[in-house]
Amino acid sequence: MSEHSLPVWFITGCSTGFGRELAKLVIAGGWPTVVTARNKNSLADLVESAQTNTLALDLDVTDASQVAAAVKAAEDRFGRIDVLVNNAGYGYQASIEEGEEDEIRAQFDANVFGLFALTRAVLPLMRKHRKGHVINITSVAGLIGFPGSGYYAASKHAVEGFTDALAIEGAPLGIKATCVEPGPFRTDWAGRSLKQTPNLIEDYAEIVGARMRMTAANSGKQQGDPVRAGEAMIRITETENPPRHLVLGEFGYNAVTEKLKERLALIEKWREASLGADFPKA
Template identity: 50%
Template sequence: MKKVWFITGCSTGFGRSLATEVLAKGYYVVVTARKTADIEDLVKSYPDTAIAVQLDVTKQNEIEQAVTITIERFGQIDVLINNAGIGYFAAVEESEEAEVRKMFEINVFGLAKVIQAVLPYMRKRRSGHILNIASIGGLRSFPGVGFYNATKYAVDGLSEALYKEVAPLGINVTIIAPSGFRTDWAGRSAKNTTVKIEDYATTAWKNMGDIRGYSGSQPGDPVRAAKAMIQITETEHPPLRLLLGAAALRGARAKLAELQQDFDTWATVTEGADFPKEEA
């Protein structure tokens, strides 16, 4: 049987591009969004291989219903794409608790709940592949998006632990870490704080302005990203982490260099925090 894909957040961005490409390749696809009207156009040309399902990842009943519908229709879930997510622009001190909690509910807890709902079916078949959409901002932080970074660091950490838990069960996990792509993430999808602290004008505000101004002209191509994600699901040994975009690779390498410098510079102090070794 052809693989069955379950993709969250398909109304825009990576989710829409990925659903389009996966359907074109002939796979079975469960295309989800908070409003099915936003995704019906994606599945109308594929009535035998695609279904549109309503899914708000913050609602447990909708998660359970979406998974149940999938199993009843296709009998299995082979590839889970956790793509649903939002952004929020604010310096850490400016950040509003309600907006931060909303972002964590979607980006972290919603993702985790979908994984927990799907895993029993993957474990039963001893196969499957989970792709969690994180960000280069889950490896390297930037001013003005600190709490967004925190959600993506959480996705990265959760995914790495999950990888170690389920690999012996025949299930793969990949963390997708994109840089700037021409999606709507930096457009209407991400909110700005209503709090303004002038001291952050040259750091957080500047970066927020740069990101907003860059929207629509990012170098990343969502279609090429979708093809890359499909490619790793078709390989025997997929990576734990897949960077997408040249800027993501540059950023990750810069972070590695920064870590190496700090580790080496302070190695004596680091090792000195242990109890002294007993003398022979």
């Protein structure tokens, strides 16, 4: 395979977690790779051994000027972007009632609006080459709302709906779209990267407070392996028909399949009310 035919990757949030482990694998595979973080100095070790094939950039996805500059730098260096991995983002826990406006908006700026902006900036390149794959790292919480994570789940649900539309719009142009939905993985998500508003309302202590304590207690002990997750992400880029959903980890698989079965059963149970909402047929 010639260097020109190798897919060019653009990965956000490479300082830790999924982004870092995926970047290591992609770089080791010899693919041209753009790695980004809010401070590119944290990526020095990633690019050290592959400087001719790797570009490290400062990128805060909530900064429109940095988004535009990063995409231009990638195009100037490699000519195109074939795989965009929207990984940058973080978790926020609070009860719905105790959620703080500033924290909620900051969460959506990073997890949703920043992802939207970067995707819009990359799509013209993919459309020009009639080729591309957008991989959005959402979460099991993008399909299920868990107590204590309502606002985080809302941000990931938003990306799921966005990706549904993108998959349909992009298909005739050779652009594919996948959401990767991890369950608990051994990353910094539940550790230093997690933001929380403490649960102080006693009425929520047994459901929200308990879940927040459980999240903290399990940090670093999760069953999910981010390296194997990265290998799975690479695998879907190498298939002609990648999945729209890629749920990762046993917990995630079990939780999502059970939720979807439950949801379908409820919809079927209320079928008569659903169909009865139309005007009567002539």
